[in-house]
Amino acid sequence: MPYLLRTVPDPEPLDCRILTAALELFVDRGYHNVSVHDIQKRAGVSIGSIYNHFGGKEGVARALYDHLLMELDELIDIVEQEVGGLRAQCNAMIRRLFGFTETHRYMIAFVFDAKHTEFLSESVPINRTRPFVRLLGKITAAIKAGELKPIAPVVAYTLIFGSCVRLVNLRLDGLIDDPLMAYFDELTDTVWAGLATAD
Amino acid sequence: MPYLLRTVPDPEPLDCRILTAALELFVDRGYHNVSVHDIQKRAGVSIGSIYNHFGGKEGVARALYDHLLMELDELIDIVEQEVGGLRAQCNAMIRRLFGFTETHRYMIAFVFDAKHTEFLSESVPINRTRPFVRLLGKITAAIKAGELKPIAPVVAYTLIFGSCVRLVNLRLDGLIDDPLMAYFDELTDTVWAGLATAD
DNA sequence: GTCTATATCCAGATAGAC
DNA sequence: GTCTATCTGGATATAGAC
Incomplete structure (x- = not known):
């Protein structure tokens, strides 16, 4: 695709998207009121990716x-x-x-x-x-x-x-x-x- | 039973037992890491009683x-x-x-x-x-x-x-x-x- | 009012295709 | 690495006997 047509900026790396999504959800709702599915939806990634990168919900929180x-x-x-x-x-x-x-x-x-x-x-x-x-x-x-x-x-x-x-x-x-x-x-x-x- | 044989003190009312048990569990483990079953066991009452008195776990916390x-x-x-x-x-x-x-x-x-x-x-x-x-x-x-x-x-x-x-x-x-x-x-x-x- | 047994739901975690 | 579909455990809540 020609460079000039790329109006969308480079997407953030996947693990960053997960972390920011989780951060906002954890703060707004509290850790225990957030499911891995919530993070997955907000970050626009799959559940599998979250488990691949962080091993689960607690892993995301610990990384943060x-x-x-x-x-x-x-x-x-x-x-x-x-x-x-x-x-x-x-x-x-x-x-x-x-x-x-x-x-x-x-x-x-x-x-x-x-x-x-x-x-x-x-x-x-x-x-x-x-x-x-x-x-x-x-x-x-x-x-x-x-x-x-x-x-x-x-x-x-x-x-x-x-x-x-x-x-x-x-x-x-x-x-x-x-x-x-x-x-x-x-x-x-x-x-x-x-x-x-x-x- | 003769009075002198009653070595055991009058038992605390049931709802007090529930509240003190819940309080200790909530503080020690955090609200979300405590189940109604945990409260029930520690208080020595049945699940039904908890729902009867407080309508559920959140009701217990709100009463406290x-x-x-x-x-x-x-x-x-x-x-x-x-x-x-x-x-x-x-x-x-x-x-x-x-x-x-x-x-x-x-x-x-x-x-x-x-x-x-x-x-x-x-x-x-x-x-x-x-x-x-x-x-x-x-x-x-x-x-x-x-x-x-x-x-x-x-x-x-x-x-x-x-x-x-x-x-x-x-x-x-x-x-x-x-x-x-x-x-x-x-x-x-x-x-x-x-x-x-x-x- | 109090209890036990049971139903229902949903979260966390995994399997396996791509 | 990423995804979808699925499994499983455990939690809340209820039903119905006593």
Whole structure:
């Protein structure tokens, strides 16, 4: 077929189509309310292909999960190269998280809004995965270094990220109408005001 | 039978047995990984009874959900009668939440750790339910009254309760070894330090 | 109201042609 | 590798005895 007649863009690779279809369905309906047939229909592929590529529904979910956690981990790398100091790095993470909540809604919802242990057999709680353990580690180090008030690291961790993840949840659930960036300064200023060292 | 020979205590009413059995199973395995047969076996009743009392699995979950939300709402009543001022009231709520996390693990987990919209048809997100809307309302009023720094109420809401709910999640997931009360002072002091009015 | 036995349905998974 | 057609298990739900 002549090149100029090819009005249709190159189709996405089959496994990508499966993953995006599954991601949207899992987030919209919840993992257990989605069947392999649903994924197959939405992705426009056959059941056989899904089993060939991923071994089944759980395999699709696991591929998504691993991939997204890896991307989150790489995000920490990027932020670490960009700026220094815990406060600046955390703020940069939060800024990106808020941004992605608007632009990559499904990915954020799948990572931060799902109970993975309920559908991924032998998966650890998300707070034990690499990126989250890493963040907690950075906070622990910063407290040791006197960058933060000397409190239990896990308390600082939940203050910084627990509150902003909750904002993300509220936004994804439609309880907040404005893009989250509208709240960025208020949130971070207030958090860090509380966490600042006394002197 | 002579009274003194009745070593066995009066059996719990049948519907209570069903509810407690279901609660534990839902929390331990997740709603969708529990069958009506599982509940029936653990409660020591027949399938028929479950359908008679609750109309099915979803009915059991809804009864649990409604009941626990009502109790949470009553808890706010109690706290309001006990103390005055937003800070004292919120702290009292958090103190009780932390206490219940140790003593009523399953109830807390079912309310704060489950995605109810995935198994209760036409249920609103938990943050739209009465107790949570009420808390947000109290924060809004306190900001208007100058009790808190003038920031968006939803930001104050997530700072106060988002962080402490995240601590509860971490505790329930086994990522925190100590009872949460160990962190109460650090958490609340830090939060309110950030939220205090400037003057 | 409570129980057992049974019916019905649908999801996950596979077989085998192409 | 991709597809369609099919199998099988297990879940919800019901029927009907007690």
